[in-house]
Amino acid sequence: MSTIELEEGRVLYSMDGNVARITINRPERRNAMDTRTTAALVEAFVEAGADPDVWCVVLTGAGDKAFCAGGDLKEMDETAQAGRQIHVPMTGQLRNLFEVMLETYKPVIAALNGHAIAGGCELALSSDIRLAKAGSQFGLTEARRGMGANLGSILLPRLIPRGLAFELLYTADTIPVEQAQELGLINHVYSAEEYADKVEEMVQRIVRNSPVTQRRYKEMATKSWGLPVTTALRLNVGPNPYLSEDRVEGVRAFIEKRDPVWANR
Known part of the structure; x- marks a missing residue:
């Protein structure tokens, strides 16, 4: 280090x-x-x-x-x-x-x-x-x-x-x-x-969790603070985990009963 x-x-x-x-x-x-x-x-x-x-x-x-x-x-x-x-x-x-x-x-x-x-x-x-x-x-x-x-x-x-x-x-x-x-x-x-x-x-x-998801959480939580829920739900900020390689890997790792290897994309 x-x-x-x-x-x-x-x-x-x-x-x-x-x-x-x-x-x-x-x-x-x-x-x-x-x-x-x-x-x-x-x-x-x-x-x-x-x-x-x-x-x-x-x-x-x-x-x-x-x-x-x-x-x-x-x-x-x-x-x-x-x-x-x-x-x-x-x-x-x-x-x-x-x-x-x-x-x-x-x-x-x-x-x-x-x-x-x-x-x-x-x-x-x-x-x-x-x-x-x-x-x-x-x-x-x-x-x-x-x-x-x-x-x-x-x-x-x-x-x-x-x-x-x-x-x-x-x-x-x-x-x-x-x-x-x-x-x-x-x-x-x-x-x-x-x-x-x-x-x-x-x-x-x-x-140990997906960095793509973590970044999405942080940006969504920060930028939606104070907004009405219905407005906040329609924000699309940060990386989209639903379309990410990490989402594919996370699901595959669960099926194969192993730890995921995150690509951070």
């Missing part, structure tokens, strides 16, 4: 079979995202989305303290002290990181090796499946810092009851991942001893 360092090692990108593994590599800063880290994450997700050999993406953080502590407040303060304006979401030359993640039409797993706070929480919310290590904290703390949680303020009320979403947004409280799981924001919480094995088990359960 070869590893590519992006932005002087702030983000690590590696391929392991058909799995792209993206690691925020700033453990000394609790994996906080400065501008170069954010740019590297955009680059990594664009690469994973375009590579036909990538069937699943796993995002995690280095170390055992934090998945991601959000934006780098030290950098923001230095920018303000220099009389410059920090980046405003959905503006500028680069695509928004969370938008890129939502539009990566492959399964994206957030492996929360530690706390997911503020922008780190938004990274998790932008993923499809969230797996967490027990004892970690989860929450949008932007109101404590005068920030905006642009993505979180939109997604959170769509994922859980609005009253609960607003409580988390307004109070800026963090909650244990175990409580986040009860709210439906986390898929599974694992002990420190079983965490790594359980994440890998989930990854392998996903990549």
